[in-house]
Amino acid sequence: MSKIFNESLIDALQWRYATKRMTGAVVPEEQLSTILKAAHLAPSGIGLQPYEIIVISNPQLKQQILPIAMNQPQVVESSHLLVFAAWDEYCPERIDRVFDHLTKERGLEPGAAEKQRRFAKQYFGQLSLDENFHHAAKQAHIALGLAVAAAALNGIDATPMEGFNAAALDDLLQLPAKGLKSSMLLALGYRDEVNDWNLPLKKVRKPYDELIKIIA
Numbered sequence: 001m002s003k004i005f006n007e008s009l010i011d012a013l014q015w016r017y018a019t020k021r022m023t024g025a026v027v028p029e030e031q032l033s034t035i036l037k038a039a040h041l042a043p044s045g046i047g048l049q050p051y052e053i054i055v056i057s058n059p060q061l062k063q064q065i066l067p068i069a070m071n072q073p074q075v076v077e078s079s080h081l082l083v084f085a086a087w088d089e090y091c092p093e094r095i096d097r098v099f100d101h102l103t104k105e106r107g108l109e110p111g112a113a114e115k116q117r118r119f120a121k122q123y124f125g126q127l128s129l130d131e132n133f134h135h136a137a138k139q140a141h142i143a144l145g146l147a148v149a150a151a152a153l154n155g156i157d158a159t160p161m162e163g164f165n166a167a168a169l170d171d172l173l174q175l176p177a178k179g180l181k182s183s184m185l186l187a188l189g190y191r192d193e194v195n196d197w198n199l200p201l202k203k204v205r206k207p208y209d210e211l212i213k214i215i216a
Contacts, residue, residue, distance in 0.1 A: 009149060009152075009153065012149070012152035012153045013149065013152055014203065015152060015155075016148070016151070016152040016157065016158065017157075017198060017199070017201075017203055018159055018160075018198060019074065019157040019158075019159045019187070019189070019191045019196060019198070019199075020073070020074065020159075020196050020197060020198045021073055021074070021077060021191070021192035021195045021196040021197075022073075022074055022077035022078050022079075022157065022187065022189035022190055022191060022192055023077065023189065023190045023191070023192045024076075024077050024078075024079070024189070025079060025189065025190045026057075026079045027079040027080060027156055027188055027189065027190075031154045031156055032055075032079075032080060032188070034150055034154060035147050035150045035151050035154065035156070035158075035188065036053065036055070036147070037150075038146045038147055038149070038150035039053055039143040039144070039146055039147040039150075040143075041146070042142045042143035042145075042146045043142060044139040044142065044143075045135070045139055046116060046119070046120050047098070047102065048090070048094075048095065048098050048120065048139070049098070049139070049143075050086060050087040050090060050094070050135075050136035050139055050140075051084060051085060051086040051087060051136055051137075051139060051140035051143070051180075051183075052085050052178075052180060053082055053083070053084055053085070053140075053143065054082070054083040054085055054173065055080055055081075055082055056080065056081040056082070056083065057079065057080050057081075059076070062075055062076045062078070062081055063076055064172060065081065065164075065169065065172065068164055068165050068168045068169050068172065069161060069163065069164035069165075069169075069185060070163045070164065072161060072163065074159050074161070074187035074189070075161075075185070075187060077187075077189060077192070078159075078187035078188055078189040079188050079189040079190070080187075080188045080189070081185060081186070081187055081188075082144075082147065082185065082186040082187075082188065083169070083173065083182050083184075083185055084137075084140040084141070084143065084144050084182070084183050084184040084185070084186065085140075085170075085173075085175055085178075085180040085181065085182050085183065086133055086136035086137040086139070086140045086180065086181055086182075086183045087132070087133070087136040087179060087180065088129065088132065088133055088136075088176075088179050088180060088181050089129055089132050089133075089179060090120070090124035090125075090127075090132050090135075090136070091179075092121050092125075094179075095117060095120045095121055095124070096117070099113050099116065099117045099120075133181055136183075137181075137183035137184075140183050140184065141183065141184060144160060144184055144186055147186060148160065148186070151188060156188055156189070156190070157187075157188070157189055157190055157191045158186055158187070158188050159186070159187045160184055160185070160186050161184065161185040161186070161187065162184055162185075164182075164185060166181065166182045166183070169182045170182055
C-alpha cells in the first residue's frame with residue numbers, strides 16, 4: 001500500500017490521477033514527512049514562503065469541512081487534508097522576520113541582505129491587499145505542485161481541490177487572526193479502486209505541442 005516508486009518522475013505522474021474516492025487508510029508518517037519536506041523546499045519569490053500548510057487528520061474537523069468543500073468525499077476519506085493558506089498581506093514585520101532568519105542561518109553580518117529586504121518591502125508595499133494575496137497564493141501553489149509530485153513518487157494519491165468556500169473555511173480554522181487566507185486543499189490517501197469512477201478512465205491531457213511552445 002505504501003509502495004515506493006522506482007520509476008521516473010514521469011512514470012509516477014502518469015500513475016497519479018484526480019482521485020475521487022479514497023479508502024481512509026492512513027499514510028505512514030515517513031511518507032507524509034517526505035511529502036511535507038518537498039513542499040517545505042519549494043521555491044518562492046525572494047524566498048519569502050508567504051504561506052502556511054495546515055495538516056488535518058482529525059476526523060471530526062474533516063467532517064466539519066466536508067459541507068464547506070462541496071461534500072467532496074475525499075475530504076473525509078483522506079488520510080490527511082492539507083490546507084494551503086497564503087499570507088493576506090506582505091507586511092514589513094513578516095518580511096523582516098524572513099530576512100532576520102535568513103541572516104542568522106547563513107551567518108551573515110547584520111544588514112548583509114538589506115538590499116533584498118528593502119526591495120521586498122518597496123515592491124509589495126505598492127500592491128493592494130488583493131494583489132498581495134494573489135501573489136502569495138501563487139507561491140503556495142508551487143509548494144502544492146511539489147507535494148503532488150512527491151506523493152506520486154511514494155505511491156500516495158493526492159487530489160488538489162479548489163472547490164470550497166474559502167471564507168467559511170477561514171472562519172472555521174480561525175485563519176484571519178493569523179493573517180492567512182485559504183487558497184487550495186490537498187487530500188492525501190489511497191484510491192478506492194472499487195468505488196472511484198475516475199480510476200478506469202484514460203488519463204488525457206491536451207496534445208503536447210499545444211501546451212509546450214519551443215522558441216529556438
